[in-house]
Amino acid sequence: MTEDRFSAHRSLLFTVAYEMLGSAADAEDVLQETWLRWAGVDRSQVHDPRAYLVRAVTRQALNRIRTLSRRREDYVGEWLPEPLLTHPDVADDVELAESVSIAMLTVLETLGPVERAVFVLREVFDMPYDEIAEAVGKTPATVRQVARRARGHVAARQPRVRVTRLEHKTVMDRFVAALHTGRIQDLLDMMAPDVVLIADGGGITAAALAPIHGAELVATMLAGTDRAAFETTAVWLNGAPAIRIESGSGGAAVSLVIENGRITRIYATSNPQKLTRLEKPADLTR
Template sequence: MSTPNGTEEFEAHRSLLFTVAYEMLSSAADAEDVVQESWLQWADVDQREVHSPRAFLIRIVTRQALNRMRTLSRLREKYVGQWLPEPLLTTPDVANDVALADSVSIAMLTVLETLGPTERAVFVLREVFAVPYDEIAEALDKTPATVRQIAHRARRHVAARRPRTRVTRAEQEEVVERFLVAIRTGDVDALLTVLAPDVVAVGDGGGLAPAARRPLEGAKRVADALAAVGRYDGLVVHATWVNGAPAVRIDLDGQPVGVASVQVAGGRITGIYGIANPEKLTRLDRETLLAT
């Protein structure tokens, strides 16, 4: 039975609410702020009038996240270099939920950044969390018919940009392991065997850490850049799990200075998302619980 102010009910949904906010914002810090703001609203609600706590809480979080998205979009216009989502340390178990792992992958979150705030909210709520159209309409103050149209448009937009090839967890792990060994040795030839010829690497330093301002294209250019990492004294490169997938983490003096999330197809890496902005590396030492 819920406590009078709904604390128990809210805590039971906290991971879900964080996941909703994170998928809409691509920022753990902002997602946590949204969850906290949502708690303050929830605490003032008469619990006896709430028929579905899950639906009610998702509605609150959605509205809070939309407000935050509009502010963030203006800030990101001034961002130095390429902007990438904030990576989260997750357990390997997240990969067992294929739909969740796909939706929180760095690649997918990067695609979602190309949607407008309302389209992104509709896509996330419908495609990831299976929220009924009428509940989405209520959260967004729109008609169900309008929400259906937005959902159709958003699905088409995402389908045209999302990675088309799905690989097994075993294949992803095997490719990442080869990638890891090649980076550690700084061996350009070994890197060329694991990189697809048309690989694209995107780096995010936010003006606070070294990173290419524009994507690097082609296996040779990317391999040369990665080989330099392996030859840098003091850097430790090891495997980790980020956003539901195997990834590579780079440490200096025991602290993370970078993480690389990769796309795999045909046994090779086709895309690399390298995040070095220190402000985005603060959650790599504690696992984040995600839920749908």
């Protein structure tokens, strides 16, 4: 029975932990720690296993964040969330797809640990304030204030308009075609003037150590790529159409943010330690 209850909510618990941590590997560790504690609980005293387990995962994730923050202080270059291969139907739940997007996870990284937990539990999973308060060790009144502050922080930094699945895929396909031509003008036609490219090589692969700003610089850099040395595959990453690149020097996962038919953000992850979840789709749910 213990295994059945935990297994029934495993996808949900993984999604909560992943959204809080931005790392599938760390999310799996948090689930393991939660399982060990769940196995020793007197379940006759647990009236709502789902709520209990979400609170337990949240506490473990908060503990893990403190460790990760120290690790990321020494990270080489820009840090991006670990991309996940997902089923296309994740996009059917628009709010879930938005919450697990690379763009959103990058924004959540700018929140403090408690703010991030409160935002995820309230805005994504619609948990009551009193349950969130128990999970994060704050009063319900404080949690309401934290939620309001986190909501404003995220709203100021997330894309202003939602893009349909078809529009996203259309722009992505044109971007891939432009990559293969290598013509700067073709790339410029796809990008907003203030486009930003953020690359994460983790000091293991060659990648820009700071964000590259502006269409001219981004297009020039992309046009200089050896087109004969890489192959591109359309995939679904984090609930949206994306690109997987394979080359002799390694691979990369590329996600785009699109507004008004133009690319405004390019997230390129080439750190091989973050490309281990691109073979089997992750089970994400709310």
